[in-house]
Every structure is written in structure tokens, then in C-alpha cells.
Amino acid sequence: MQLTLEFGGGLELLCDSVKIHKVNVNPQDGEDKLNMKDLLAWVRTNLIKERPEMFMKGDSVRPGVLVLVNDCDWELSGQLDTTLEEKDVVVFISTLHGG
Amino acid sequence: MQLTLEFGGGLELLCDSVKIHKVNVNPQDGEDKLNMKDLLAWVRTNLIKERPEMFMKGDSVRPGVLVLVNDCDWELSGQLDTTLEEKDVVVFISTLHGG
Amino acid sequence: DSGFGHGLSPDMIYRYSRQLLLPSFGVQAQSSLLKASILVVGAGGLGSPALLYLAACGVGRLGIVDHDVVELNNLHRQIIHTEAYIGQSKVESAAAACHSINSTIQIVEHKEALRTSNALEILSKYDIVIDATDNAPSRYLISDCCVVLGKPLVSGAAIGLEGQLTVYNYNGGPCYRCLFPTPPPTTACQRCSDSGVLGIVPGIIGCHQALEAIKIASDVGEPLSRRMLLFDALTARIRIVKIRGRSSQCEVCGENATFTAKQFQEFDYEKFTQSPLSMTPLKLDL
Amino acid sequence: DSGFGHGLSPDMIYRYSRQLLLPSFGVQAQSSLLKASILVVGAGGLGSPALLYLAACGVGRLGIVDHDVVELNNLHRQIIHTEAYIGQSKVESAAAACHSINSTIQIVEHKEALRTSNALEILSKYDIVIDATDNAPSRYLISDCCVVLGKPLVSGAAIGLEGQLTVYNYNGGPCYRCLFPTPPPTTACQRCSDSGVLGIVPGIIGCHQALEAIKIASDVGEPLSRRMLLFDALTARIRIVKIRGRSSQCEVCGENATFTAKQFQEFDYEKFTQSPLSMTPLKLDL
Numbered sequence: 001m002q003l004t005l006e007f008g009g010g011l012e013l014l015c016d017s018v019k020i021h022k023v024n025v026n027p028q029d030g031e032d033k034l035n036m037k038d039l040l041a042w043v044r045t046n047l048i049k050e051r052p053e054m055f056m057k058g059d060s061v062r063p064g065v066l067v068l069v070n071d072c073d074w075e076l077s078g079q080l081d082t083t084l085e086e087k088d089v090v091v092f093i094s095t096l097h098g099g
Numbered sequence: 100m101q102l103t104l105e106f107g108g109g110l111e112l113l114c115d116s117v118k119i120h121k122v123n124v125n126p127q128d129g130e131d132k133l134n135m136k137d138l139l140a141w142v143r144t145n146l147i148k149e150r151p152e153m154f155m156k157g158d159s160v161r162p163g164v165l166v167l168v169n170d171c172d173w174e175l176s177g178q179l180d181t182t183l184e185e186k187d188v189v190v191f192i193s194t195l196h197g198g
Numbered sequence: 199d200s201g202f203g204h205g206l207s208p209d210m211i212y213r214y215s216r217q218l219l220l221p222s223f224g225v226q227a228q229s230s231l232l233k234a235s236i237l238v239v240g241a242g243g244l245g246s247p248a249l250l251y252l253a254a255c256g257v258g259r260l261g262i263v264d265h266d267v268v269e270l271n272n273l274h275r276q277i278i279h280t281e282a283y284i285g286q287s288k289v290e291s292a293a294a295a296c297h298s299i300n301s302t303i304q305i306v307e308h309k310e311a312l313r314t315s316n317a318l319e320i321l322s323k324y325d326i327v328i329d330a331t332d333n334a335p336s337r338y339l340i341s342d343c344c345v346v347l348g349k350p351l352v353s354g355a356a357i358g359l360e361g362q363l364t365v366y367n368y369n370g371g372p373c374y375r376c377l378f379p380t381p382p383p384t385t386a387c388q389r390c391s392d393s394g395v396l397g398i399v400p401g402i403i404g405c406h407q408a409l410e411a412i413k414i415a416s417d418v419g420e421p422l423s424r425r426m427l428l429f430d431a432l433t434a435r436i437r438i439v440k441i442r443g444r445s446s447q448c449e450v451c452g453e454n455a456t457f458t459a460k461q462f463q464e465f466d467y468e469k470f471t472q473s474p475l476s477m478t479p480l481k482l483d484l
Numbered sequence: 485d486s487g488f489g490h491g492l493s494p495d496m497i498y499r500y501s502r503q504l505l506l507p508s509f510g511v512q513a514q515s516s517l518l519k520a521s522i523l524v525v526g527a528g529g530l531g532s533p534a535l536l537y538l539a540a541c542g543v544g545r546l547g548i549v550d551h552d553v554v555e556l557n558n559l560h561r562q563i564i565h566t567e568a569y570i571g572q573s574k575v576e577s578a579a580a581a582c583h584s585i586n587s588t589i590q591i592v593e594h595k596e597a598l599r600t601s602n603a604l605e606i607l608s609k610y611d612i613v614i615d616a617t618d619n620a621p622s623r624y625l626i627s628d629c630c631v632v633l634g635k636p637l638v639s640g641a642a643i644g645l646e647g648q649l650t651v652y653n654y655n656g657g658p659c660y661r662c663l664f665p666t667p668p669p670t671t672a673c674q675r676c677s678d679s680g681v682l683g684i685v686p687g688i689i690g691c692h693q694a695l696e697a698i699k700i701a702s703d704v705g706e707p708l709s710r711r712m713l714l715f716d717a718l719t720a721r722i723r724i725v726k727i728r729g730r731s732s733q734c735e736v737c738g739e740n741a742t743f744t745a746k747q748f749q750e751f752d753y754e755k756f757t758q759s760p761l762s763m764t765p766l767k768l769d770l
């Protein structure tokens with residue numbers, strides 16, 4: 001499944017400072033769907049190069065990270081249970097505090 | 100065919116000051132496709148309430164109007180010959196000169 | 199009343215004529231602005247353009263909170279301050295600048311840090327609050343105080359080459375804690391003073407904060423509530439995304455929340471976020 | 485050179501420290517900015533924030549072109565001017581404001597209207613041009629002149645509650661005429677002075693113009709070439725759309741175009757667009 005993953009607000013620093021990743025992620029063996037929980041595990045294994053605790057906490061993202069699936073907060077689509085579809089765009093962005 | 104048509108830069112004044120129009124436009128009798136030329140004729144007949152010369156010139160838009168199909172200049176997709184698809188978003192925007 | 203019915207003097211009509219001419223703004227929206235009061239917390243990178251534009255457009259009463267003094271290394275982004283004010287209070291400097299572009303509005307100087315001990319009193323005097331601060335504890339403190347007082351909050355942030363903006367606690371929308379119930383780890387909380395920022399980035403976000411406050415104050419357009427603007431200056435990309443509504447579980451604004459003024463005053467925001475409300479910036483040695 | 489290798493004096497290091505700290509900006513981009521020259525045509529609604537931020541961030545030489553004087557009805561949006569400058573030259577007023585926030589850069593005052601007779605000489609002295617004017621003939625004149633001289637052009641416009649922004653003639657991208665080969669009917673050319681504008685709208689667009697000019701001058705990020713930003717303040721919607729590249733048919737920059745400096749000087753932009761380069765605004769009577 002082709003997905004576009006974007007990292008912002010400093011999270012890109014955890015993946016070699018690359019903000020946009022065009023990736024191919026498939027459902028796990030025996031599954032026919034890919035959900036956000038699967039994707040997070042995949043991202044942690046395949047994209048996060050350092051300080052994974054700055055990206056995840058338990059099996060979700062750490063506090064202060066917003067997750068957007070197709071420009072929509074994942075809280076509105078079922079959070080970890082959100083089912084992903086071909087060509088979806090998933091954004092991980094750390095909230096900023098500066099000014 | 101369901102389309103979203105948006106007017107901006109003052110062009111909305113030609114259609115009752117409504118900027119966003121969700122419309123249903125079908126190919127003409129005997130045709131299986133709808134292109135931008137057909138859509139312009141449809142817009143002129145169905146949406147433009149006043150001063151049509153501020154919207155069209157000949158069978159195209161007047162000078163100073165940009166046409167965007169799915170956020171992309173119609174010059175890049177074939178202008179009047181651009182074929183429209185279900186759920187396309189077409190923006191008509193007048194260039195601004197103020198400051 | 200000046201006798202014109204709309205409450206605008208001839209001088210005001212002349213000054214604000216380009217806004218009065220505007221069919222979707224006009225006399226009614228301008229009159230609302232002139233009656234409105236807006237508090238800007240922070241006269242720094244975000245607050246600078248926000249304050250200048252709010253003063254210019256005719257907000258009736260404009261409050262400024264800050265405890266800092268102007269430093270030379272602020273001037274690359276804090277365009278409200280001039281070299282002549284280096285070493286002086288940011289609030290005095292900002293108030294003087296606002297007064298010089300519009301002497302007909304009221305400007306209120308709050309030369310102190312916003313804390314649980316003074317926030318309720320200060321914020322209660324304004325219709326709308328703009329969070330233009332630079333740290334996590336202040337953001338929780340201001341949002342909680344706005345919930346307690348029922349004030350809409352226009353929240354902006356910028357660091358490096360990125361900016362973010364949304365409106366909290368407006369018309370049934372979420373508060374800051376609905377989005378961020380748990381504070382981030384302190385290592386994730388960068389400040390402009392430590393991590394750097396391109397000056398124009400808070401400039402753009404601060405302008406958007408002024409716009410959203412103007413829209414709320416004049417009851418014109420659709421404020422950026424339940425939506426968030428995400429700005430990346432480097433690639434010139436802007437997303438406006440849909441965010442969650444008010445959370446029923448929110449500890450401050452949720453259905454069963456009982457967060458009172460007294461609890462607010464006793465809440466330790468520095469302990470909650472594990473970071474100080476204000477701090478001395480690092481020194482740069484090239 | 486100050487002896488530090490990077491050409492930055494200790495005062496500059498302190499002043500620009502928040503930009504120097506930024507990994508994606510840093511010493512190299514700051515040095516480029518300090519060596520760059522940028523011309524802002526128009527010290528009005530768009531030019532005000534653009535000039536303030538360009539001065540603040542450290543553009544080495546900043547030119548300002550305008551022939552107007554400051555009026556009270558400018559002040560709701562032209563935040564670079566103060567009440568004290570009403571009746572005085574906009575260029576002098578803007579130059580004084582820029583100088584007061586950064587006395588270390590060079591500011592050049594061009595107190596005249598830009599015309600075919602002086603444009604080549606003025607524009608040739610700068611690396612980058614910002615179009616912050618308010619009328620169609622000026623926009624064609626400036627773009628054509630930039631093509632003749634090979635200068636990138638950061639073009640912004642705002643009216644009412646909408647704004648637009650793009651970069652022309654940059655890195656093989658289109659010029660203004662590639663997009664608009666034929667001028668619009670004069671009835672489609674509104675000016676802020678006639679049709680009204682909410683002050684913060686040119687504020688936001690002018691800030692974006694400063695950002696794009698900074699990116700080009702410092703060779704950082706992706707400038708908004710072949711893309712256009714469309715901003716609707718009322719609904720808080722921003723689109724960044726893809727626009728055409730250079731047109732091979734363009735009469736000024738196209739493959740077979742032979743538009744010379746001499747032709748530029750003889751071109752009648754007022755006749756071409758059927759509208760004057762400058763004009764007295766309407767008077768508002770409520």
C-alpha cells in the first residue's frame with residue numbers, strides 16, 4: 001500500500017531530517033487491512049533512526065504529537081484503529097511552543 | 100457528475116456572492132465525457148447571474164482569470180479540453196492588483 | 199455617540215475608510231472592533247505584528263502582558279521594538295509603538311509575568327486572549343484560565359522554520375488540554391531563544407493571530423476553531439487541518455470537569471510541564 | 485572582514501543569533517542575506533511588513549520606491565508609518581522606521597514613481613525585486629523590467645479579504661505576462677483605495693513576500709515559483725496551487741521574444757492596461 005508519511009515540528013530530526021517519505025507498507029501476514037497501530041510499529045522499525053522515545057510512548061505516539069490522516073486529526077477517525085487506504089497521507093507533527 | 104466549483108478574487112460577485120458551489124453537471128447528449136469547455140458553458144448558463152462579460156470572453160474565460168482544476172493551472176491539463184472527473188474541484192479566480 | 203448613528207466620528211470614518219468600504223466588513227464590524235478588548239500575552243516575535251495590526255485596525259482596548267526587556271538579539275524578529283528601547287520594558291516599548299500608529303485607542307500595560315496569582319484578574323478584563331508566549335507552562339496556564347473565564351483564545355507558535363495556529367475554547371470547540379492532555383517531555387519543548395527561529399516565521403503566524411482575533415471580535419467570517427494551520431516556511435507549504443472538538447474527558451473543559459478558579463490558582467504549571475515559565479536564554483558562541 | 489572568517493562582527497552575531505542557531509539557516513544563509521540587495525516597490529499595505537522584516541533580518545541593502553505621502557486613511561494597514569509622518573513622504577517614513585530597528589543595514593530612498601524612464605536604472609541596482617504596488621500597469625511594468633534585467637520578482641496582491649502571492653522570473657519559471665498575456669478589463673481591476681481592504685490581509689501577504697525574498701537571497705528552501713498562494717481571510721482557507729511554467733509564446737520572456745530595454749522604455753503601460761499608474765483615491769462619504 002502506497003502511503004505518504006510526513007514529519008514536522010522537529011520530528012523529522014528523528015528520521016535523518018527528511019520530512020516527506022513515500023513508502024510502501026503492507027498489512028501483516030494474515031491481515032487484509034492496515035491500521036494506524038500497524039503503521040506506527042512499521043514507522044518505528046523502519047524510519048525512526050534515533051531517540052524513539054521522542055516519537056512513541058507505549059504503542060501510541062508520545063504526548064504533544066498530533067497525528068493527521070488526510071488532513072484530519074486521527075481522534076476523529078478512531079486513533080490507533082484508523083484503517084488506512086491506498087495513497088493516504090499521514091502527518092506526524094510535534095506541537096510547537098516557541099514564539 | 101458531482102463537482103465543486105469555487106469563485107474568488109471578486110468573481111463570486113457574479114454569482115450572488117456565493118464562493119463555493121457543489122453542483123451536478125452531466126455530459127451533453129451523445130457525449131460520454133465532460134470537458135472544461137462544456138463546464139464553462141454550463142456555468143455561464145446556470146451560475147453567472149450578472150455581467151457575464153466579467154467571466155467569459157468568447158468560449159473561454161476573460162483575461163485575468165486563472166482556472167485551476169484540482170489545485171492545478173488548467174494550462175497544464177489542456178485548458179478547454181481538460182476532461183473532468185467525478186468529485187473534481189474547479190476554481191475560477193480573478194487576479195488581484197491591490198496592495 | 200458622535201451623532202452619526204453608527205458611533206463613528208468623522209476622523210474615525212476617514213482613518214478606517216478602507217475597512218468601512220468593504221461590504222463584508224463595513225460599519226457594523228468596525229463598530230464591534232472599536233468596542234472590543236483584546237489581550238496579547240507576550241510582546242515578542244508573535245506579539246509584535248499582532249499588536250501593530252490590532253492597534254492599526256481599531257481594536258478599542260488593547261492589553262499587553264510581558265515582563266521582559268528588549269534585547270538586541272530580539273530585534274531580528276520583534277519588529278515592534280526599536281534599537282532605542284534596548285534595555286527597556288517590552289510592554290512600554292510595544293505600547294509606545296501602538297500609540298504612535300493609533301493614538302485613538304486605549305492601550306493597557308501589564309508589566310509583569312503572567313502567573314496563576316494574577317492571570318484571572320488580568321484576563322477577566324478582556325474579550326479575547328492571544329497567546330503569543332514561548333513556553334509550554336504558559337500555554338497550559340493561559341488556556342486553563344481562558345476556560346475558567348470563558349474567553350476565546352487565539353494560540354500561535356513558531357520555531358525554526360515552522361509555525362502553528364488555532365483558536366481554542368471558542369463556540370464549543372476544544373481547549374489546549376483537549377488536544378494535549380499530557381505535557382510533552384521537556385526535551386521536546388524548544389524555545390526560539392534556544393533553538394533559533396527565522397524572524398519572519400513568527401511574523402506570519404502573529405499576523406494570522408491578529409486576523410483570527412479581528413474575526414472573532416467583529417463577528418465576521420469563520421474563525422480557525424476545530425482547525426489548525428500548519429506552516430512550513432522552507433517548502434512554502436501550508437496545511438489547514440481538521441482537529442478534534444471538545445473532549446468530554448478533558449480535565450478542564452470536559453463534561454464532568456470541575457476546574458474552578460481556585461484550583462487554577464493552586465495549580466503548579468511549572469511542575470506539571472517540568473519546565474519554567476520564564477528562563478534565561480543560552481548564550482551563543484560562534 | 486571582521487577577522488572571524490564568516491564576516492560577521494560580534495555585534496552581528498549577537499543581533500542575528502536566533503537565525504545563526506538555526507541548522508537550516510545558519511552562518512552561510514545569514515552572510516548571503518547581509519550581502520544581498522532587495523528593492524521593495526511600494527511602501528503601502530504590502531510593503532510595510534515586508535520592509536520591516538527585511539530590515540530586521542539583516543538584508544544588506546534595502547531599496548524603497550514610492551512617490552506617495554502618508555495619509556491618515558493608510559494607517560489602518562500600513563503599519564510602518566506613524567501618525568507623526570502624516571503628510572510626509574512614505575519613503576522617508578519607511579526608511580526611518582527600518583533604520584530605527586536596524587541601523588546597521590543600508591537603506592536607499594527612491595522618492596519617485598516607478599516609470600519606464602527610471603525603472604531600468606533603479607531595478608538594475610538590486611538582486612531581487614518585490615512588487616508591493618496596487619495597480620495593473622505597475623505590475624506589467626515591473627515584471628517586464630525584471631525580465632529585461634534578469635531579476636527574480638516576488639509579487640503579492642491583496643484586496644478586500646483575499647490575497648495572492650507568487651514568484652516570477654525565477655529559475656526558468658514564468659513571468660507575469662506568461663500568466664496574463666492580455667490585461668484584464670479595467671472594470672476587473674479594483675484597488676484597495678477604491679474597494680476597501682482589511683488591513684491585516686496585505687499584512688499577511690507582505691510577510692510572505694519578505695519570506696520568499698529571504699529564501700531567494702539566502703538560497704534556502706524552495707521559493708514559491710510555478711506555484712501560487714491563494715488566501716481567503718474570511719474562511720481562513722489557503723491554497724497553494726501549481727501554475728504553468730514559462731510560456732514559449734510569451735511576448736516578453738518566450739523563446740522567440742525580443743523584448744529589449746529600448747522596447748521596454750517605449751512601451752506605454754497605461755495605454756496597454758487602459759488604466760493609470762497612479763491615481764487619486766475616491767472619497768468616502770458615509
Ligand SMILES: [Zn+2]
Nearest residue numbers: 373376448451
Ligand atoms: Zn478541554
Ligand SMILES: [Zn+2]
Nearest residue numbers: 659662734737
Ligand atoms: Zn513570460
